[in-house]
Amino acid sequence: MPGNRLGTSLKAVFATLGSFIAGNALAAEAGHPVPMQIGFQEAVTPIAAYIHWFHDDLILPIIVAICLFVAGLLLFCVFRFNDRANPTPSKMTHHTGLEVAWTILPVLVLVIIAIPSFRLLTQQLVIPKADITIKATGKQWYWSYDYPKDQNGGFEFDSVLKADSDLQPGDIHLLSVDNEVVVPVNKVVRMQVTGADVIHSWVVQSLGSRIDAVPGRLNETWFKAEREGVFYGQCSKLCGKDHAYMPIAVRVVSEPAYAAWLQDAKKKYASTGGTSYADASSTKALTR
Ligand SMILES: [Cu+2]
Structure with a gap:
């Protein structure tokens, strides 16, 4: 009957609308895109x-x-x-x-x-006085993060996409990585971003951060996350065949949790030296 068909179509419309609303409500807190989302991911800076x-x-x-x-x-x-x-x-x-x-x-x-x-x-x-500095290097096809020595760091690690077979409950397909960048909440984080091979781009929507990773150049941006959580982004410059598989995961934690993570990370990544904090004004001269 046409009436029934109309009913079914209406139900489908309402179901779609429902998932739109649910998707957008979820997106408000997710730190990553969710199915049926329209609009931006939650702003945390x-x-x-x-x-x-x-x-x-x-x-x-x-x-x-x-x-x-x-x-x-x-x-x-x-x-x-x-x-x-x-x-x-x-x-x-x-x-x-x-x-x-x-x-x-x-x-x-x-x-x-x-x-x-x-x-x-x-x-x-224009970067305000930074509380911590982290250097991100885009590589084909993952990111490396360097916590400088003179900022209680002194280690470097790679952050690689988790294979679907390694996903744990709570992990996200194509977004979760083995080693997340960890930063303290409510602190100014200066990100120094460069590329090791081709141009990549370090982008995390919830943080409002978007900066190109250009080989031979040290670009800078910053963010101050006002809420704890994990915020995901992706490389946003087409950089080769696995461009879609080098996500960015930033875990924002409380200050004590950050201090504890730093201690653990120093041991975990002990074999990697980490460089000293680079002053962008001098390194920008490397461009050519
Ligand atoms: Cu890319």
């Missing part, structure tokens, strides 16, 4: 929150308004100036007022977007 505000509260309304305005104009022209409604067309070719308006208005819109955009870029790239 002030910069990620700024990115969300910029997209959701500024750009999106402007885009919607422009689309509605242009669609409205098109419809108006279609109905008002079609052959039947307007048999004798105007011969006008220029209208100075109109030319000025459609030049000035887009410029104004772009200026409104540019001001917070540059403010955001500045906040991402």
Whole structure:
């Protein structure tokens, strides 16, 4: 019966809507993408929150308004100036007022977007006084992390994707790694990022961090996670055949837990020396 079919279709629609809502509620706390998610992953740093505000509260309304305005104009022209409604067309070719308006208005819109955009870029790239520094090196196809000696570290380790056969309960397919980067909560973490072979990109959405890993160059970014948890990201520069299999996992823990992890990590990764903290201003000269 058509009625039944309608009922089934409606049920399917509601089920899809339900999983959308559930997916998005889950995404708010997950630290990784979830099925049916739309929108961003949870923001756990002030910069990620700024990115969300910029997209959701500024750009999106402007885009919607422009689309509605242009669609409205098109419809108006279609109905008002079609052959039947307007048999004798105007011969006008220029209208100075109109030319000025459609030049000035887009410029104004772009200026409104540019001001917070540059403010955001500045906040991402001007690093406040760092509490800890970690160096990430992108390699084909995994990441290495170096905790410098002079910051109570002195070790380096590789962070490699876990094979599906090694996944433990709570692990995530294609995102969990054998050794996570561990950082303390509410501390400014300076990430120094470079590439060992080709260009990679160190990106963790929840932290609002995105920086390229370029061989011969030490790029810097920072984050200050305001909540404990594990936050996942992925290499975001196409870097070869296993580009999709070099995720990033950042575990944010309390300060005592971080101190305890440092002690363990020093023993666990004892064979790797770790370098001294590199000053980006001097190492940037390595570029060419
Ligand atoms: Cu890649």
